[in-house]
Amino acid sequence: NAGVTQTPKFQVLKTGQSMTLQCAQDMNHEYMSWYRQDPGMGLRLIHYSVGAGITDQGEVPNGYNVSRSTTEDFPLRLLSAAPSQTSVYFCASSYRASYGYTFGSGTRLTVV
Amino acid sequence: ELKVEQNPLFLSMQEGKNYTIYCNYSTTSDRLYWYRQDPGKSLESLFVLLSNGAVKQEGRLMASLDTKARLSTLHITAAVHDLSATYFCAVVDYGGSQGNLIFGKGTKLSVKP
Numbered sequence: 741n742a743g744v745t746q747t748p749k750f751q752v753l754k755t756g757q758s759m760t761l762q763c764a765q766d767m768n769h770e771y772m773s774w775y776r777q778d779p780g781m782g783l784r785l786i787h788y789s790v791g792a793g794i795t796d797q798g799e800v801p802n803g804y805n806v807s808r809s810t811t812e813d814f815p816l817r818l819l820s821a822a823p824s825q826t827s828v829y830f831c832a833s834s835y836r837a838s839y840g841y842t843f844g845s846g847t848r849l850t851v852v
Numbered sequence: 853e854l855k856v857e858q859n860p861l862f863l864s865m866q867e868g869k870n871y872t873i874y875c876n877y878s879t880t881s882d883r884l885y886w887y888r889q890d891p892g893k894s895l896e897s898l899f900v901l902l903s904n905g906a907v908k909q910e911g912r913l914m915a916s917l918d919t920k921a922r923l924s925t926l927h928i929t930a931a932v933h934d935l936s937a938t939y940f941c942a943v944v945d946y947g948g949s950q951g952n953l954i955f956g957k958g959t960k961l962s963v964k965p
Contacts, residue, residue: 773952780861782940782955783895790950798949830894832953841885841953843895 742766746831746844753821753851761816761847763831769842771834772814776800776827777846783830789814821851854879854945858956865931865963873959875924875941883944884924885953886915888937895940898926931963 747762763772773788785798789808803825805817814833818825831844855878865871875884883902887895899908901917901924908915912935914927924941938960942953 771951775955780957782856782858782957783942783953785949785952785954788949788952796950798952799954834951836951840897840900845894 744831744833744842744844746829746847748847749845750848751850753818753849755821755823755851757821758817758819759821761818761829761831761849763814763816763844764812765814765833765842766812767833767835767842768811769833769835770811771836771839772808773798773832773841774804774806774814774816775830775832777830778827786816786829823851825849826851853948854881854943854954856941856943856954856956858941858959861957861959863959863961865928865961867932867963867965868930870930871928873926873928873939873941873961875926875943875956877922877924877943877954879945879947880919880922881943881946882919884917885942885944886924886926887940887942889940889958890937898939928961931961933963933965936961936963 744765770791774786775783787806789795829847832841834841857876886898899915904919906917912929917924938958940958942955945954
């Protein structure tokens with residue numbers, strides 16, 4: 741039972757490049773979400789999904805895209821990276837709303 | 853829109869002392885989490901508080917929830933260096949984000965000998 745797996749752990753991008761942060765869970769959780777963590781800001785919700793085929797925006801969705809084609813996977817896409825997207829990104833999953841959340845180990849992204 | 857405020861944001865304590873971290877939130881919720889984060893690591897769940905008046909204790913940490921006052925506290929008793937970390941409260945948002953967590957900004961705790 742791997743829990744929530746995020747890849748890659750570290751990434752450096754140039755401004756304007758695109759990339760996908762991967763998140764996979766093997767717990768059959770319906771709820772999945774993406775957060776970004778910046779110094780002094782706590783964790784802020786980017787996008788979330790309440791089930792396969794259903795996604796919605798969180799607090800800070802601009803510049804990010806998501807899709808949920810399977811229960812297991814919830815990738816986060818940066819279409820044109822900007823230095824303001826330098827952050828640590830965490831994926832989380834839950835069986836259902838408010839049931840307890842499992843966090844991945846994070847992806848540290850630097851945009852230069 | 854649910855807002856979560858933690859204070860203090862920084863806390864420097866001496867070993868053996870007691871202190872309390874406060875977490876206020878702006879709209880109704882009955883479920884609140886406390887997490888610990890060490891530098892460069894993910895979040896470790898400490899407590900989940902499920903109802904008004906809930907109190908949980910683990911070692912030198914005790915958390916409580918008052919849903920009427922929209923306030924949770926994390927009390928540290930006789931602090932030791934190993935408790936140095938950043939502590940987050942997170943409130944379940946049943947409204948705008950359909951059950952996702954909204955986090956406070958965190959309290960960076962440093963325990964000095």
